[in-house]
Amino acid sequence: MSEWKNIRFGKLYKLPSRNGLNRPSAVRGEGYKMINMGELFANDRIGAIEMERVKLNENEKKNFDIQKYDLLFARQSMVAEGAGKCSIVIDVPELTCFESHLIRVRLSKENASPIFYYYLFQSSLGKALLSSIRLQGVQAGIKGTDLVKLEVPFPHLSEQNRITSILSTYDELIENNNSRIAILEQTAEQIYKEWFVRMRFPGYENTEFEKGVPKGWKEIKLKDAIIVKNGKSCELNDKGIYKVYGSNGCIGLSERYNYENVIIVGRVGAYCGAVDFGFGKVWATDNALVIYLIDTKATYYYTYYLLKMLNLGNFASGSAQPLLTQSILYKMKVFLPNIQILRNFDKIIFSLFAQIRILQQENINLKQTRDLLLPRLISGKLKVSSSVRTSADKNEAEKEIE
DSSP states (O other), rough: TTTEEEEEEGGGGEEEEEEEEEEOGGGGGSSEEEEOOHHHHHOOEOOSOOOOOOOOOHHHHHHHHTTEEEEEEESSSSGGGGGGGEEEEOSSOOEEEEEETTTEEEEEETTHHHHHHHHHHHSSHHHHHHTTTOOOOOSSEEOHHHTTTTTTEOHHHHHHHHHHHHHHHHHHHHHHHHHHHHHHHHHHHHHHHHHHSSOOOTTTTOOOTTEEEEETTTEEEEGGEEEEEEEOOOOOOOOEHHHHHEEEEOOOOOOOOSEEEEEEEEOBBBTTTTTEEEEEEEEOOOOOEEEEEEETOOOOHHHHHHHHHTTTGGGOSSSOOBBBBHHHHHOEEEEEOOOOHHHHHHHHHHHHHHHHHHHHHHHHHHHHHHHHHHHHHTTSOOOTTTTTTTTHHHHHHHHHOO
């Protein structure tokens, strides 16, 4: 790094940084996509994902738009380490804006690689820089006026690009695995719909139906099949190995866990009612509900997809802040197929999720290797020769950390 000079971060800006739009929950729901804190904390690389929508006037479309390779920083966080968290936008398939808790930074590509500086702020060096401008209070925060003054490393653009080529190789492999995981998840969901929505389960041709429901299937209240508990607050930690689930899925990692192999439902806020499967040891926060099964009345995979199909957010109470409670879930009535059909379904879905877990483990290994390379490359301690290209660079860099 001694050969690299430093530069004020603001010198690399294409245009001044900007805070996002303030849009109360009551006026959200239709219009244009808006990146919230939830998307920022759930995705280091933000692409074509689901998010809330808001209406925009022509001036707002111009001033608060998001472009590919924009950097987004969290202005505030209840957890100190979360203030200043940086994500990069990698795909913008339609007009998209960003909310007021975020700072947008658009770099000039003539002398700065946005991906290089995204990796910088993922590294221990970048996080230390952000920590130097973090303000403490009820909520930790950073200001755009302080961010612009940060002294950041400034290698030549060609070296920035070589470093990002190496690190991006890992992220591209991770994203390919995520695409395969999404296909497997969609396949499992379609099997559920075929069996339990369209009622074309194995043997349905020879099954007697009463009022559209197979004879022998029981209508029960969810309280007879599940136990619901609240999660607990947790501090995120980059060194953690256990996924932390909030209202909007996985929000980070922790060094502790409080549940194992459970169904997790968003309890409060915009993502109230979202359903996830917490594989292995996980931490569920107080923004989530945790669901166990009672004995053998149901099976986990069936219950997971049943809850997803129920669109639980529609049953939440409260207008300003949607809230899903244990009592709301317990009162809901559902049909329970016979145990043999449930076991056959779970056997098929288990094989699909086994493939998902293999891909998830591959991603963990890729992330670990990338994260070992990251601080050495981004600080200049591990030199990248201009005479070798991406795959060779990657192999040489990996040898350096063995």
